[in-house]
Amino acid sequence: MTSDKITGKNLRIGIVGGGKRCKTILEMFQRQRPPKVNASVVIVADPDPESPGYQYASELGIDTTTDLEAFCERRDLHFILDLAGARDTIVPLLVRKGSEVPVLDAVASNLLYDVLNIQKELINTRRFLRTVLDSIQEGILVISPEYEILRVNEPLLKKLKRPKEEVIGKYCYEVLYGEDSPGGPPEGLCPVAEVIKTHRPHHTRHTHLDKDGKAIHHAVSAYPVMENGKVSRIVEISRDITQETRTQEMFLEQEKLTSVGKLAAGVAHEINNPLTAVLTNSMLLLEELPENDAMYEDLKAIADETLRCREIVRGLLEFARQDVPAKVESDLNKVVSSVVSLVRKQFSFKDITINQDLADSLPKVNIDKDQFQQVIVNMLINAMEAIERNGEIQVETSYDEQGHTIRLKIKDTGHGIPEEARLRLFDPFFTTKDTGTGLGLSISHGVIQRHGGSISFESQVGMGTTFTVTLPVV
Ligand SMILES: Nc1ncnc2c1ncn2[C@@H]1O[C@H](COP(=O)(O)OP(=O)(O)O)[C@@H](O)[C@H]1O
Numbered sequence: 001m002t003s004d005k006i007t008g009k010n011l012r013i014g015i016v017g018g019g020k021r022c023k024t025i026l027e028m029f030q031r032q033r034p035p036k037v038n039a040s041v042v043i044v045a046d047p048d049p050e051s052p053g054y055q056y057a058s059e060l061g062i063d064t065t066t067d068l069e070a071f072c073e074r075r076d077l078h079f080i081l082d083l084a085g086a087r088d089t090i091v092p093l094l095v096r097k098g099s100e101v102p103v104l105d106a107v108a109s110n111l112l113y114d115v116l117n118i119q120k121e122l123i124n125t126r127r128f129l130r131t132v133l134d135s136i137q138e139g140i141l142v143i144s145p146e147y148e149i150l151r152v153n154e155p156l157l158k159k160l161k162r163p164k165e166e167v168i169g170k171y172c173y174e175v176l177y178g179e180d181s182p183g184g185p186p187e188g189l190c191p192v193a194e195v196i197k198t199h200r201p202h203h204t205r206h207t208h209l210d211k212d213g214k215a216i217h218h219a220v221s222a223y224p225v226m227e228n229g230k231v232s233r234i235v236e237i238s239r240d241i242t243q244e245t246r247t248q249e250m251f252l253e254q255e256k257l258t259s260v261g262k263l264a265a266g267v268a269h270e271i272n273n274p275l276t277a278v279l280t281n282s283m284l285l286l287e288e289l290p291e292n293d294a295m296y297e298d299l300k301a302i303a304d305e306t307l308r309c310r311e312i313v314r315g316l317l318e319f320a321r322q323d324v325p326a327k328v329e330s331d332l333n334k335v336v337s338s339v340v341s342l343v344r345k346q347f348s349f350k351d352i353t354i355n356q357d358l359a360d361s362l363p364k365v366n367i368d369k370d371q372f373q374q375v376i377v378n379m380l381i382n383a384m385e386a387i388e389r390n391g392e393i394q395v396e397t398s399y400d401e402q403g404h405t406i407r408l409k410i411k412d413t414g415h416g417i418p419e420e421a422r423l424r425l426f427d428p429f430f431t432t433k434d435t436g437t438g439l440g441l442s443i444s445h446g447v448i449q450r451h452g453g454s455i456s457f458e459s460q461v462g463m464g465t466t467f468t469v470t471l472p473v474v
């Protein structure tokens with residue numbers, strides 16, 4: 001028999017001896033055919049039909065015989081394994097079949113058994129490695145020094161939304177960045193190129209936009225696998241740190257607000273007393289001056305401007321007063337309608353109507369009513385100022401069962417918020433108004449945050465703005 005025949009199609013094997021080893025070999029063939037061996041066992045012979053290998057073979061539907069004579073009759077075998085290792089079988093076997101097909105005696109058969117066993121272990125190790133790689137939630141790539149992807153784990157495939165076949169064998173820059181050469185990611189160094197160059201691990205961060213335009217942040221680490229002093233593979237591990245980064249940004253924002261708040265409180269306290277003195281004195285003087293006095297207008301201007309300063313200082317103190325809210329279980333609808341009835345008249349002078357669409361049987365929320373009234377007043381006044389004259393404000397409440405939250409929306413038909421203002425809207429002192437303090441929204445933001453809620457807005461320049469406050473239900 002030539003080796004050509006052995007590597008050819010389906011090698012038929014006959015086994016003599018139905019012991020444990022026979023069973024193990026059958027199991028191996030059953031579970032996973034050893035790679036590169038296209039073979040199957042077609043007959044098992046043993047004088048004892050109760051032997052485990054014999055039994056298992058008949059369960060699998062493989063021919064079995066207790067008669068060595070009958071075994072030798074088979075003309076279709078490509079080779080024979082003698083697992084019995086007894087003189088009374090090997091001799092007649094060799095005499096009868098030795099000239100037709102190779103007969104592996106017990107020693108050689110055991111050797112083959114060991115080889116198959118090692119292969120089995122190899123396969124198990126590979127399978128284990130794959131399971132380990134797939135259980136790690138980080139994305140893992142094994143890349144060749146030629147930038148070819150050799151391995152990828154399941155979590156990364158899921159993130160890439162691609163089948164394995166579209167990734168393995170492709171270049172990493174193609175798959176990850178849609179580039180046609182290894183220039184690296186647009187905003188930084190390519191970690192794979194760095195590892196190839198330096199032979200050292202490389203860590204970096206990547207930011208790209210998802211299909212909705214939201215920033216996705218990744219921490220990427222690439223490690224060299226060294227063989228004979230050369231980088232033979234690069235293992236790249238990437239972790240989605242978007243959530244962490246966002247929390248960090250929010251934290252920084254909060255820090256900024258807190259320190260500005262402290263500063264504001266200090267300044268406001270200092271200014272408050274002298275301001276009060278200026279104001280009271282100018283008021284007293286005003287009362288004593290006749291209205292046609294030459295100084296009357298000037299003095300009035302002083303009093304008015306001082307009043308305005310007082311407003312700003314009051315706002316600053318408010319902003320700095322990051323009180324723990326005195327929360328009580330409340331009906332948000334009631335808070336909303338009391339504020340609306342308070343401002344309705346004032347707004348109607350400017351031909352601005354306020355419509356309310358308040359959800360029936362809204363679950364209760366835990367809020368500090370005073371602070372919330374102020375938040376709603378702030379937002380309504382902002383809406384009014386954005387409309388200037390003639391428009392509509394819609395106030396809505398609703399319950400989001402899934403999120404277990406309550407939503408308050410304030411929509412206006414005002415001038416909207418230009419792109420360049422959007423990022424800074426909640427910054428303290430950010431204002432686009434001549435007489436604004438820029439504190440309304442930052443105070444509101446703080447109040448809502450201390451209630452465990454959030455505030456966001458959508459706006460179209462020239463069309464209007466909608467502010468949405470979300471609050472957790474009790
Ligand atoms: N409903 C709105 N429509 C358009 N712009 C708004 C609206 N609400 C707030 N803004 C913008 O946000 C800025 C900051 O608001 P705020 O913190 O209340 O301070 P202020 O009202 O004193 O300017 C405003 O100056 C305005 O440019």
Ligand SMILES: [Mg+2]
Binds near residue numbers: 439
């Ligand atoms: Mg305001």
